[in-house]
Amino acid sequence: MNWYVVYTKPKWEKKVAEQLTKFGVECYCPLITKVRQWSDRKKKVEVPLFNSYVFVQLSEADRNSVFQSVGVVRYLFWLGKPAIVRNEEISTIKNWLSTPEQCDVSVDAFQIGDKITLESGPFIAQEATVQEIKNTHYVLVLESMGCTLKMNFK
Template sequence: MTKNWYVLYVKPKNEKKVAQRLSALQVEVYCPMIKEVKQWSDRKKTIEAPLFKSYVFINISEGERQRVFDVPGVVRYLYWLGKPAVVRDIEMETLKKWLTDDTVENYSLTKLESGDKVAIKYGALKDKKAQIIEIGKTRVRLILEGMGVVLNMKIKDLA
């Protein structure tokens, strides 16, 4: 029985609780945590917070995917191109290694949005700069700077 890493969307501020409950059900779960310094008016405190707000990762077989909904706080699976998003083992290992590597001092997570500028790294348009116009489920529209054209791309299903 093949297991895959899936991404679960959980209720806000329930990441730790859901991870503990899933673990109690013998489900392999990973909730990446980071240390953050919170500032209040009278003090500072270092807390452990989830790296990805409202998400936890689980390693489970296709046939067992439904049983996670027995856990309070689980909302749904994250989908990509109409299918439950599967995270490759190598990506999970990289994430785990990165979080345990004490040479990383600062980080930031950003989501691509309309208006963002990007550089194309691969393919026929390698090294071209573009601005994102629109991001859909399976398509992306870009303005290629310096060429004066709009590029409509269909994203290949990676699953």
Template sequence: MEQWYVLKVKSGYEKKVVQGLSKMNVQVYCPIVKEVRIWSDRKKTIETPLIKSYVFIKCSEKNRPLAFSVHGVERYLYWLGKPALVREEEIEVLKQWTEDDAVEDVAYTSLQPGDRATIQRGLLKDQVAIVRHVGRTRVSLVLEDMGIVVNARLREVV
């Protein structure tokens, strides 16, 4: 029976690992989001992994070692001594976030690390998050109930 597993990969190798595993006819998924990067002389839209240094692979238990033949794969993620499994429904939620541009900007007035906030809109509506880090244009939120960290763009409330 095939399951979704989580692979830890070298930083910046997410897309290369996906290509390598796809060539081996292995079902693999790396959620990608579009970001606008601003330099002093230009703006550019780039695609970056939603979850840095991780990709999801669907395979049987006996075929798990095949992933290590791809350059950039470091190890499988483990939980309580067993390979971490991801449910199909969770993969579908990630696909919705990235395909429908459902990860929205976060409106804020004043956020500090450690603050608790309830998400008001989007797929994560009514989820309680803890602010982990606040930057100039982005915020990192910990969704304890789901066991994930989400990075979002900030937009000022008017």
């Protein structure tokens, strides 16, 4: 079975994942913990890693079953077909979220445009291109995942 990306109403990611689980659909909504500040307090809240996206694993024939959930808008498409996410990419996201937040990485020897393979941290064994190097951070492009990664120095 393939992993598909479902586009949801804004701020409905967790509700959609909960509803789809009740309907028996295998789904994954990656969550991260952030500190949010209000005028009178700070609080840790779990927010989706990807706004308005939930990953669902089902067969091609069962794709319409996700529309039982009120918050589902549509599938995400790529080149005219529903976007399919590989199992390895879902595993990479899960591994990244389960690792401690501290990662020791150094890019002193790299230049902008270098192609590298990450040797530690949550994106281990992923190929990346160094896009930007600053005093406080660097930016890597993970082409296989179609995303840009900003890593801060400490």
